[in-house]
Amino acid sequence: MESNIALLLQVLSVLLETIGLWQIFRKCGIKSWYSLIPFVREYQLGLCADKEEEGRTYTVISGTRFVLQMANIGLVKGSREALIVLLIQIVLQLAIIVYEIRIYLGLIKVFRRRKRWILGFIFLEGLTVFLWGISKKFVPSKQVVNFKLVEGAKVSGSAVKAVSDGLTINIRERSAFDFFKKRALLKDIHIVIPKGHMVLLLGGSGAGKTTFVNAVTGYEKADADIQLDGQDVYKEYEKMMYDIGFVPQQDLMRGNDTVMLTLTDAASLRMPSGVSFSKKRERVNEVLQEFGLASVKNSLVEKLSGGQRKRLSIAMEFISDPTIFFLDEPDSGLDGVVARNLFVRLRAIADQGKIVVVITHTPDRVIDLFDDVIVLAKDATRTGRLAWYGPVDEAYEFFGKTSMEQILLSINQQDEGGEGRADEFVSEYASRMRKVG
Amino acid sequence: MADKKVKHSGRLPQMIIYLGKLFRMFIFQNDWKVLPMSAIIAGLVSFAVGSNLFKTMEGTVLGTFAMACICIWNGFFNSIQVICRERAIIKREHRSGLHISSYILAHMIYQAVLCIAQVIITIAVLNLTKVKLPTKPLITPWAIVDLGLTLFFVTYCADMLALMVSAISKTTTTAMTIMPFLLIFQLVFSGGFFSIPKSAEPITNLTVAKWGLTALCAQGDYNSLPMVSVWNSLYKMRGLEYQGMKPVEEITDYILENNQRDEFMMKTAEYNRNPTYDFDPAIVMKCWGWLLLWTFVYVLIATILLEFIDRDRR
Numbered sequence: 001m002e003s004n005i006a007l008l009l010q011v012l013s014v015l016l017e018t019i020g021l022w023q024i025f026r027k028c029g030i031k032s033w034y035s036l037i038p039f040v041r042e043y044q045l046g047l048c049a050d051k052e053e054e055g056r057t058y059t060v061i062s063g064t065r066f067v068l069q070m071a072n073i074g075l076v077k078g079s080r081e082a083l084i085v086l087l088i089q090i091v092l093q094l095a096i097i098v099y100e101i102r103i104y105l106g107l108i109k110v111f112r113r114r115k116r117w118i119l120g121f122i123f124l125e126g127l128t129v130f131l132w133g134i135s136k137k138f139v140p141s142k143q144v145v146n147f148k149l150v151e152g153a154k155v156s157g158s159a160v161k162a163v164s165d166g167l168t169i170n171i172r173e174r175s176a177f178d179f180f181k182k183r184a185l186l187k188d189i190h191i192v193i194p195k196g197h198m199v200l201l202l203g204g205s206g207a208g209k210t211t212f213v214n215a216v217t218g219y220e221k222a223d224a225d226i227q228l229d230g231q232d233v234y235k236e237y238e239k240m241m242y243d244i245g246f247v248p249q250q251d252l253m254r255g256n257d258t259v260m261l262t263l264t265d266a267a268s269l270r271m272p273s274g275v276s277f278s279k280k281r282e283r284v285n286e287v288l289q290e291f292g293l294a295s296v297k298n299s300l301v302e303k304l305s306g307g308q309r310k311r312l313s314i315a316m317e318f319i320s321d322p323t324i325f326f327l328d329e330p331d332s333g334l335d336g337v338v339a340r341n342l343f344v345r346l347r348a349i350a351d352q353g354k355i356v357v358v359i360t361h362t363p364d365r366v367i368d369l370f371d372d373v374i375v376l377a378k379d380a381t382r383t384g385r386l387a388w389y390g391p392v393d394e395a396y397e398f399f400g401k402t403s404m405e406q407i408l409l410s411i412n413q414q415d416e417g418g419e420g421r422a423d424e425f426v427s428e429y430a431s432r433m434r435k436v437g
Numbered sequence: 438m439a440d441k442k443v444k445h446s447g448r449l450p451q452m453i454i455y456l457g458k459l460f461r462m463f464i465f466q467n468d469w470k471v472l473p474m475s476a477i478i479a480g481l482v483s484f485a486v487g488s489n490l491f492k493t494m495e496g497t498v499l500g501t502f503a504m505a506c507i508c509i510w511n512g513f514f515n516s517i518q519v520i521c522r523e524r525a526i527i528k529r530e531h532r533s534g535l536h537i538s539s540y541i542l543a544h545m546i547y548q549a550v551l552c553i554a555q556v557i558i559t560i561a562v563l564n565l566t567k568v569k570l571p572t573k574p575l576i577t578p579w580a581i582v583d584l585g586l587t588l589f590f591v592t593y594c595a596d597m598l599a600l601m602v603s604a605i606s607k608t609t610t611t612a613m614t615i616m617p618f619l620l621i622f623q624l625v626f627s628g629g630f631f632s633i634p635k636s637a638e639p640i641t642n643l644t645v646a647k648w649g650l651t652a653l654c655a656q657g658d659y660n661s662l663p664m665v666s667v668w669n670s671l672y673k674m675r676g677l678e679y680q681g682m683k684p685v686e687e688i689t690d691y692i693l694e695n696n697q698r699d700e701f702m703m704k705t706a707e708y709n710r711n712p713t714y715d716f717d718p719a720i721v722m723k724c725w726g727w728l729l730l731w732t733f734v735y736v737l738i739a740t741i742l743l744e745f746i747d748r749d750r751r
Binding site: 268 | 444445446447450451454457458461462465466523525526528529530532533534535634636747
């Protein structure tokens with residue numbers, strides 16, 4: 001009798017939860033019938049709660065627990081194997097509780113309710129979900145955007161002609177699979193960067209700056225044609241990677257090695273094997289002089305100042321005399337004067353006939369040193385798009401702004417504190433490109 | 438622009454570069470500390486279990502288990518953090534043309550040198566603390582070399598296991614969290630010291646500890662040693678009364694009066710021999726073979742996993 005009541009209550013709770021989720025999904029802009037599909041509904045609830053990552057993990061754990069439950073049916077009750085499976089199930093159940101709490105806390109935040117509601121979700125889950133679903137008082141502050149239904153900004157689709165002296169970039173699309181879903185990260189970027197140019201790569205958070213750099217350097221291949229001096233970077237990647245320098249944001253060097261040895265090892269790795277040791281040594285000394293590191297050549301890397309470390313990081317790439325340089329926020333953590341000096345050095349590198357592309361979040365203090373600016377923006381589908389490529393002064397005119405920070409503000413989404421005009425500029429730039437042909 | 442057809446450093450020159458880096462790190466970083474640490478651990482173990490090692494069956498199982506544990510501990514600590522602590526640097530260098538196989542090979546050579554040094558230190562400490570070591574050779578003409586090779590293979594295998602964990606882990610915290618679990622697994626499933634159910638016995642083949650313990654017991658000629666536990670238990674039961682008589686006391690007194698205690702111990706040992714620990718070169722070779730096989734598997738997995746380092750998120 002008691003077991004029948006418990007079963008009845010369980011069925012009732014599941015029923016209430018399903019009805020509640022049906023309504024909650026409708027309120028969040030998700031297809032209601034997802035609430036009927038086990039495991040899918042857990043992920044969708046995560047989306048609704050603005051906790052996609054947690055939703056995924058929750059789904060995977062729930063699925064694994066279900067598989068184990070099924071496996072346990074075939075095992076002899078009380079056997080060692082059954083106990084091991086049970087133990088794993090208990091561990092997974094604990095994880096499920098934690099993830100449920102995280103997701104429901106997210107849901108409470110999205111619905112702008114008090115945190116105490118979590119007790120309802122924990123102890124009376126079915127009833128609470130039902131109440132949140134059917135009551136008109138519970139309304140989410142934001143809806144889940146279905147990017148498939150959203151129309152992105154206009155596409156120029158006009159590839160640029162490859163040049164024999166410079167960098168030609170024709171990225172049609174760079175996409176990635178994310179939990180069984182294909183997502184476009186970058187789209188429709190067509191530019192030519194001549195040698196001797198120092199280019200600013202501007203874009204808000206998530207606009208695809210790093211993805212762009214990785215695609216152009218061949219590190220992460222895209223549906224694209226990238227040519228450096230007429231040679232295909234993707235096809236010739238093994239050889240060309242030495243001709244492309246990438247300086248990461250962090251100073252990724254071994255702190256307990258000396259400056260001299262760090263550069264000597266970099267020379268051994270990056271310079272052609274046919275170059276004699278004495279020539280490599282000569283090159284190391286040249287680079288030490290050029291980057292103002294000669295006086296600290298015997299110091300340990302960890303003893304260097306922030307500016308010196310950054311210069312060493314650039315010097316490690318410069319040692320092989322590459323044609324292009326990509327620098328990811330080289331000025332992070334540096335004060336104004338030191339940062340300015342660093343950019344002056346980068347300008348000098350560009351003046352040697354190299355291409356220097358720099359990502360920085362504080363461009364205005366050094367903007368006079370740049371020739372061009374690439375502006376990447378997230379369009380309505382959250383895909384990184386080209387909003388501008390050209391000279392700095394023309395960029396001001398195009399965006400109707402007087403500083404790079406203002407341009408950034410104009411393309412950033414409204415929920416990021418920006419003006420949310422990315423699609424407008426992307427479309428306008430695409431039209432302009434189509435006209436130019 | 439540079440000539441695109443020029444060759445760059447191949448795997449061997451890269452390996453030499455990294456080997457140089459690792460030996461510099463040994464001096465400049467704290468890697469050298471693993472050597473005095475191995476001396477301290479060997480000293481502690483010899484103090485705790487050294488007195489009956491290679492003298493009695495029970496003392497040998499306990500002692501060889503402890504010796505295998507020293508080696509596993511040393512191996513784990515040598516390399517558990519070496520890759521994960523510089524993961525971002527490796528990613529950058531891989532982008533600039535680093536061959537992962539060269540990097541791993543450099544680590545293998547460097548760690549082998551460390552392990553050899555630790556084995557020499559461990560044997561020296563055991564000698565210094567007057568712990569009895571095997572005297573009869575099995576594979577090479579010198580028993581001490583046989584022992585050293587076993588200790589080296591155990592340490593090196595554990596070292597490569599830790600290297601693999603370090604290659605899997607994204608952070609040092611993760612690696613250091615996994616390590617105790619691995620250590621417990623090695624100890625519990627060694628199969629020699631803790632009795633485990635028959636169905637779980639195949640799992641023991643996965644452990645470094647099992648092969649280390651078996652090889653050491655075989656080298657110490659376990660089956661020729663006396664068994665003391667039966668005598669000790671019997672002696673403790675001397676006061677047992679049965680129908681007004683003390684039969685156990687009578688038996689033990691008889692054995693002692695006739696000076697037959699050692700004979701009794703050897704007789705009990707005869708009934709408790711374990712063919713797995715026979716003084717046989719084939720057994721030792723089999724253990725070494727398994728240890729080398731696992732070493733190879735761990736290195737292979739570490740190399741394959743590290744090849745995917747480019748997929749690391751920022």
